[in-house]
Amino acid sequence: MNIKILCQLFIQYLQLEKNSSQYTLNSYQKIIEQFLVFMEQQSISSFSSVTYFDVRLYLTTLHDKQLSRRTVSKHISCLRSFYRFLMRENEAKENPFILASLPKKETMIPRFLYKEELEKLFTISNLEHELGQRNQALLELLYATGIRVSECCSLKLKDIDFHIGTILVTGKGNKQRYVPFGSFAEKALHTYIEDGRNKLIVANQQNNDDLFLNHRGKNLTPRGVRVILEKMIKETSLTNKIHPHMLRHTFATHMLDSGADIRSVQELLGHENLSSTQIYTHVTKERLQKVYNLHHPRA
Incomplete structure (x- = not known):
């Protein structure tokens, strides 16, 4: 199936079946679009062709951009969910993000007003x-x-x-x-x-x-x-x-x-x-x- 169509189906799945908020839908849409750019740069033609090695390389590019641990974790969670959806639709045989470990959360003390x-x-x-x-x-x-x-x-x-x-x-x-x-x-x-x-x-x-x-x-x-x-x-x-x-x-x-x-x-x-x-x-x-x-x- 066409890559862009699969992305659209995933967003519809989140909206209709998972009842995700508009904020989540927009966020996941942007993450998948960034991953598509990475795939194009690496000449990867389909989601099923992505390997764990590619995932590690992708995470390296995120770290090079000096993204926070929380943002990197969001990327991993999003793409892990996306691949679960692809496996359900028989568009991927395995989930290359399943072995990617989430970075330890930063302990952020929330700022408040006195x-x-x-x-x-x-x-x-x-x-x-x-x-x-x-x-x-x-x-x-x-x-x-x-x-x-x-x-x-x-x-x-x-x-x-x-x-x-x-x-x-x-x-x-x-x-x-x-x-x-x-x-x-x-x-x-x-x-x-x-x-x-x-x-x-x-x-x-x-x-x-x-x-x-x-x-x-x-x-x-x-x-x-x-x-x-x-x-x-x-x-x-x-x-x-x-x-x-x-x-x-x-x-x-x-x-x-x-x-x-x-x-x-x-x-x-x-x-x-x-x-x-x-x-x-x-x-x-x-x-x-x-x-x-x-x-x-x-x-």
């Missing part, structure tokens, strides 16, 4: 203006719930239940979960929905049920959220860079610091594996160690 830094961000927005109301609601909701930016941007008006203070979030693999939000987020959302959002809809003659809108009245994108946060940082005296995921890190860290159990935090974050949540315990342990060293007479 409460004092957050307070500065919460006072920046002009609540008399529709975009200021939107930005405040966005900031409050991201910190109140710890949801991913992609999850936030896909929220609809109907997903908010003000009576019990929860939102219905659609996460990775289209898995849904209910996440509570507090009084600050509730107030900011009410102000934005009843005033600022209506102005954005009317001024741009748009009609949709997306919760967060851009200045043109259309759905706000994750990139748009990044730009908003960067502008907010510039208006404060804060010097550190901020990315949207930092608010998710901050939510998890502050919850654990305040005594929340890790299983509850795992459920709120929508993590499938507890190991994904445990990274935040390193932050709290580090903080406790600093407090101990600073205040204990015999530290």
Whole structure:
């Protein structure tokens, strides 16, 4: 079968059978396209002709590009899955990536904001203006719930239940979960929905049920959220860079610091594996160690 057709079938398989997110589909598409370039450079005409030696050579090219261990692992996982699909379709007899070992994960301590830094961000927005109301609601909701930016941007008006203070979030693999939000987020959302959002809809003659809108009245994108946060940082005296995921890190860290159990935090974050949540315990342990060293007479 044609190489490009096989690639398209694999993406369809991920979408329809594996229910993969759009982010995963785009990521896997790019990885396979890069592998196709490698195959062309090595004059490899078919997927079934790829050997373990070719795989090692491919991984060497990735290391030469100084890609992170995490990125290299993603390449291996993607192509390993791709070859499993090819074997199922009888387009390959063996999986040359099965013996490729995943690099050891780098221990990355997630960056988060301190409460004092957050307070500065919460006072920046002009609540008399529709975009200021939107930005405040966005900031409050991201910190109140710890949801991913992609999850936030896909929220609809109907997903908010003000009576019990929860939102219905659609996460990775289209898995849904209910996440509570507090009084600050509730107030900011009410102000934005009843005033600022209506102005954005009317001024741009748009009609949709997306919760967060851009200045043109259309759905706000994750990139748009990044730009908003960067502008907010510039208006404060804060010097550190901020990315949207930092608010998710901050939510998890502050919850654990305040005594929340890790299983509850795992459920709120929508993590499938507890190991994904445990990274935040390193932050709290580090903080406790600093407090101990600073205040204990015999530290």
